Amino acid sequence: MSERPLSFLDRPNSYIGRSVPRPNARRLLQGRGTYVDDIRLPRLLHAVFLRSPYAHARIAGIDTAAASRLPGVVRVVTAADLAGLYTPWVGTLSHLKGLKSAPQHPLAQGRACWQGEPVAAVVAESRAQAEDAAAQIAVEWQELAPLASAEAALASGAPAIHAALGDNLAFARAVDTGAVDDAFARADAVVAETFTFARHTGVCLEPRSILAEFDRSERRLTLHCSSQVPHMMKEIAARHFALAETDVRVICRDVGGSYGIKIHVYPDEMATIALALLLGRPVKFVADRLESFVSDIHAREHRVAARMAVSKSGEILAIDIDDLTGIGPYSTYPRTSAIEGNQVVNLTGSWYRCANYRARLRVAFQTKPPMSQYRAVGHPIACAVTEGLVDLAARAIAMDPAELRRRNLIADDAYPCTSPAGLIFEKLSHQRALARMLELMDYAGLRREQAALRARGIHRGIGLASFVEITNPGPAFYGVGGAPISAQDGCTLRLEPGGAVTCAISITEQGQGTETMVAQIVASVLGVALERVRVVTGDTERTPYGGGTWASRGAGIGGEAALQAAKALRANILDLAGAMLQAAPADLDIAQGWIVDAVSGARRIGLDEVGRAGYFRGDTLPPGIQPELVATRHHQPRDYPFAFTNGVQASWLELDIETGFVRLLKHWVVEDCGRVVSPLLVDEQIRGGVVQGLGGALFEECLYDGEGQLLNGTLADYLVPMAGEMPDIEVAHVMTPLAGTELGAKGAGEAGTAGAPAAVMNAINDALAPFGATVAEQPFTPARILRALGRT
Amino acid sequence: MRLSEPRLLIDINHVAVLGGIEERGGALRIGALARHSEVGASPLVARLAPLVHQAIPHIAHPAIRNRGTFGGSLAHADPAAELPACAVALDAVLLLASRRGERKVAARDFFRGIYATALAPDEIVTAIEIPPAPAGGRSVFLELARRRGDYAIAGLAAAARPGDLRLVFFGVGDRPIEAKAATAALQREPAAGRVAAAQAALARDLDPPGDLQADGATKLHLARVLLGRAAAALAA
Structure with a gap:
């Protein structure tokens, strides 16, 4: 297999390469998962969106008066009501030369460009009341010609969907190694086909969901969201709502599938944040299945x-x-x-x-x-x-x-x-x-x-x-183009006084088993039982900074960070144990929760004893020893x-x-x-x-x-x-x-x-x-x- | 998701008289509230109405079969549903009730179009009566759906009794459609070539509207394939 020595991976009790029961499976299978919709906060309001029924239409007017009068309705907003609360966003990256796009807003600005684009929002005491009210919003639509197919959009003379962009060609690229025509000319056979791939979408068990809570006293924003990229969402929210980066916290508890659907900035989610800022009350938006089909990417x-x-x-x-x-x-x-x-x-x-x-x-x-x-x-x-x-x-x-x-x-x-x-x-x-x-x-x-x-x-x-x-x-994938998307991830490990390990890591769990994989690495390198490792993910205030989970990067990047953090914590633990045992750390090892003699494997003291000495009985340690029973390491591909x-x-x-x-x-x-x-x-x-x-x-x-x-x-x-x-x-x-x-x-x-x-x-x-x-x-x-x- | 917004919803689950599966007066009586799973597991249904027994596994999924009812499927009258076609093929009779009293309507007169039936606004289906399958009877149930449990792109409920053949297609029109021209062609003598003749004649029985899965011509083609397979199964 590999010629390199893999000591931490090949240890006799290594969990690496073994299938183990998932520590979080019991909770999820017993229905004890916590998804955004399960979170209920005091004074919580519910947002519902009125979406464009047309693929392309001008909004000549919106009458929200009737909707506003319905029971339970706190606020009905259109684009104008959110002006000044945010800055719009443009989906370009500088390394994709020539890519252009138009500014996007939480709610349609006088014109809708797809069937499903959010046009107005209702905030009410209950979801049902908000839906009742949304049905009473009267929009005066003026239909515009749709440009549904890419062919039609690029046809000569086609009107530009965004006039300021000049045409509908968002991006173009060409690669030519030079001698292609010659190669075709001398070929014995040439085959040709036109392959077409239908538009489809990801269907997550948990739809897109966000709960935004804004504390006006401290100007602190907390987002509970179903996301693969908590740190990116924090960055986006701070940037576009003019908040200090330390004043935004993103919490992703259980996430019911994502598949790339939940790495993007969606207008309705940004609108929900804006509504929380506007109203000073927590606002929740959970996409229903029908609107997911026309609003998920x-x-x-x-x-x-x-x-x-x-x-x-x-x-x-x-x-x-x-x-x-x-x-x-x-x-x-x-x-x-x-x-x-x-x-x-x-x-x-x-x-x-x-x-x-x-x-x-x-x-x-x-x-x-x-x-x-x-x-x-x-x-x-x-x-x-x-x-x-x-x-x-x-x-x-x-x-x-x-x-x-x-x-x-x-x-x-x-x-x-x-x-x-x-x-x-x-x-x-x-x-x-x-x-x-x-x-x-x-x-x-x-x-x-x-x-x-x-x-x-x-x-x-x-x-x-x-x-x-x-x-x-x-x-080189995103960061180089100017996006606040981190290619590195970090892992912090802490030995608890009783010998267990808490692991906080910036990659995320959305049902695929990330936490299990991380625990396997940490337990293997540290020499503790798998069930002694508690993995924490999905909270920007509790985990190191990192990119999250996308582009098949969890094990390769997050896993390496976990391995390096475990090695570092292991060294710290052995330093302390060496001081306690008057032994050279290099002569010690950790196995099955014990400090052991590296050569003979004989048990010396338990990790609980190391933890207890480190945290409670510093008085028993030799002079000058400052126990450091926590370690953080980051990894990024270089x-x-x-x-x-x-x-x-x-x-x-x-x-x-x-x-x-x-x-x-x-x-x-x-x-x-x-x-x-x-x-x-x-x-x-x-x-x-x-x-x-x-x-x-x-x-x-x-x-x-x-x-x-x-x-x-x-x-x-x-x-x-x-x-x-x-x-x-x-x-x-x-x-x-x-x-x-x-x-x-x-x-x-x-x-x-x-x-x-x-x-x-x-x-x-x-x-x-x-x-x-x-x-x-x-x-x-x-x-x-x-x-x-x-x-x- | 507000696909339906009824002003009033009445729970009839506790109305015991609407349930049950029994043999009564020589006929099989299935109460409107009988669940699909109950019908599918009933030895009585398997013996007296094997076509229904064959059809039940094609209805959606176990969770839905545990809740969905026989009467509900008939009253809903989805043109791609299995049980309306079976009811027509088996010459079933629906028992309807309102404050005005009870009445019986033959299945073939009950279905009037997409989700449209002979039910008056104040009426409900209480039960269905199915004449028992005679000795020597045969039945074949075939359905083509993109995924197991989906509504049919095309389906066929076929019941043969001595001297009588019923071919009822579903998913190819606005209601279950009895293919009379094809049936006649299939019964003609001599036997040689009659399947092909019946398949050709099917164009006189069916003019399927297209849907998201297939256009009308494709549906007619699939119906012909099912006809050929049913004929082979009935002859086997």
């Missing part, structure tokens, strides 16, 4: 025209892509909405040796809800385009698709290397992962089974998809901009050619996220990610009509993937520990989502092959498959 919506050139011998010679994506009327603050397209350009083809690459990206404003980062940002698109082309190329030169991959995947001994678009890969394991996959799934056996069944009229397909995943981003992971997924499915229905039979993932701290949690992250990817591939789609109206904004009509349709998902790992950290962990949160749609697409097209049909429009609905088969 959406994702994807790409159309990628792509070509690949290949030689007869199976060498990929060139890739050429043109991506058009629609992001709604604003680039989302502060991460922007250009990252997904940018990732498509960066990632496409990057796991193959192909040196000739040309890409064009256009990011368009349109009158739909804002689109921004959602789990696996850009990866599912780049992966489906690349892997779809590889399968088409394999078919064109009559080569087995696994073999074509084997011939072109970057060799495992070729690292470090740089991709045509400039990505730097430290060390990946594509070849090993592919070999492991072919063995795991019994590729040859499946091909035989497929052929036998095909002869009986049963049409099954096999799809492969190799991929890379961006994890552990450094400051060696590489990102820690890439890699892997390969495979899908085995059955296609009913009469109905166009797809039945997923089995899914495999082989991936390399470096050191696996907690196998169960990693595997479930992978599985959950696969399920979200399968959702995009087969089910999820925000259906809009030409007027920019969402047609399926309920959970009855918007199809999230459900257990009944999911296949068994088998996960295996190749482990290439990350250099530059002691833990060696890379991220695992998005790999499943990155590769699953491509694997399913290729499997469907494999099943369709005897009919000369292909599909490239996600989600692959029965109707689209039947159309490809020419049956309707």
